[in-house]
Amino acid sequence: MRKAFVCLLFSLTSSLANGATDTQFLQGLGDTRYHHVESSVIGRNYHIYVMLPDTYNNAPGIEYPTIYLLDGGGLFPLMTAYYHYLNFGDEIPDAIIVGISYGGSTFEEGNYRSSDFTAPSAERDFWGGADKFQTFLSDELLPLIEDTYRSKPSRRIIFGQSIGGQFVLFTALTKPGLFWGLIASNPALHRNLPFFMQRHGTPLEGSERPRLFVADSTLNDAQFRQPSLEWIAHWSKVDDKPWDFKATDLDGHSHMSAPPAAFREGVRWLFSN
DSSP states (O other): OHHHHHHHHHHHHHHHHHSOOOOTTOGGGOEEEEEEEEOTTTSSEEEEEEEEOTTGGGOTTOOEEEEEETTHHHHHHHHHHHHHHHHHTTSSOOOEEEEEEOSSSSGGGTOOHHHHTOOOBTTBTTOOOHHHHHHHIIIIIHHHHHHHSOEEEEEEEEEEETHHHHHHHHHHHHOTTSOSEEEEESOOOTTTHHHHTSOOOOOOTTOOOOEEEEEEEEESOHHHHHHHHHHHHHHHTOTTOSSEEEEEEEEEEETTTOHHHHHHHHHHHHTOO
């Protein structure tokens, strides 16, 4: 009996180790599709996960707001599950969610977030790839999603945490019409704050006025919180901002606990009024 149990356990373990994981019974991920994208702009590949809302297949004439998640390898499973709870409670509208993943957490595993999400910094020679990554989004990823799915171009939303939040602010300042909604959670501006105190672009002609939501945690690390608060204070005083703007504190949250709270507060504010 014991020998048979060991053989069965070994068989199951080998099957799980060698086969692809079937996620159809993880209903929190919803109807999820996958795209492997080779970027000619950047010269690297990305793993793109797309969650379609529950109403998608029963509403053929509807286009949906689309939320693009930076650091999708971690944030996509977290936010899609959370989205289903919020959507079920009528707190946020039906939406498509797109996770942009590197397929690993370290540079050795192909994670180039420290370059892709950042403006140049004198302290880090590998920072400064945000302009190219933005071109990848505008010229390659957004057209792919909008050609493949019923994604509404006038309701694009981008969400980023930490240096992902830095990229959100980079886009808000350099190409503010690329996304209608921008949510920056604990933006990390500690190595290149002066860049973000200036204007670097103009709104796209004919685009609707975008909306920018910035959240910073009260328990955020000081090296991140102080520059973020300086940025918020500076732009709060500017009268002719290129976007509607709201900033908020996430009371009791740390640098890493913030994303779900920032996601909820940000999306709710974007669709207010």
